[in-house]
Amino acid sequence: MTSTDESFAEFVRARSPALLKTSFLLCAGDRGAAEDLLQDVLERMFCRWRRIAGPPEPYARKALANAAANRWRTRSRRVTEAPLDDVLGPSEPGHEEGVIARAELVRALAALPPKMRTVIVLRFFEDYTEEQTALALGCGKGTVKSQTSRGLTRLRELISPDASELLEERR
Known part of the structure; x- marks a missing residue:
């Protein structure tokens, strides 16, 4: 080599x-x-x-x-x-609450439009700054700010309070 x-x-x-x-x-x-x-x-x-x-x-x-x-x-x-989640029914109880909250957060992320999801992932899971995110996506800082704001609002609408706490911890 x-x-x-x-x-x-x-x-x-x-x-x-x-x-x-x-x-x-x-x-x-x-x-x-x-x-x-x-x-x-x-x-x-x-x-x-x-x-x-x-x-x-x-x-x-x-x-x-x-x-x-x-x-x-x-x-x-x-x-x-076509996802099989609906066909299989709810998951079995007994899983740790954090795992469930993370899974719910991932499902909520899937519901976001692709660009908005990418902004949220880069900003909050990769800890990119607004400038780094804008540079990575080839867009303006204002676009990153608006996509972040709209994305967080939409995520809060889609997830339970337990998963919302997980999201707040990432901030």
Whole structure:
């Protein structure tokens, strides 16, 4: 293995778990889609590894956000999948409240429009500033502010008080 290959492998080992969390949230809780999205982004990054200027993690996060947006655009032209959540009924009791609140939060994130969801994920789960979020999405700071405000309002409407507390902790 070359030193370039080793440095990329080390980056993947060290940062994949954190990048998978971001991908999971961008994919509205679909673990399979999140893994596919991350794999696609890492594959593209490997081809460009020597040319990536600066730290690779911000590059990876921006690539995830862009790739997720591209998937939403192309998916909206295709037949959508039918979730089995309604068919299977409610989950079994006994799960820790935090797990339930997180699951509810992920479902609420899935109900947001893609750009709004991306803004919320970058701002509150990746701790991006407004400026970093605007730069990552290629939009203005005002757009980030309005999408954040509308997104938080919509999330509060969609989630229970327990999950709302979890959201407030992330702030």
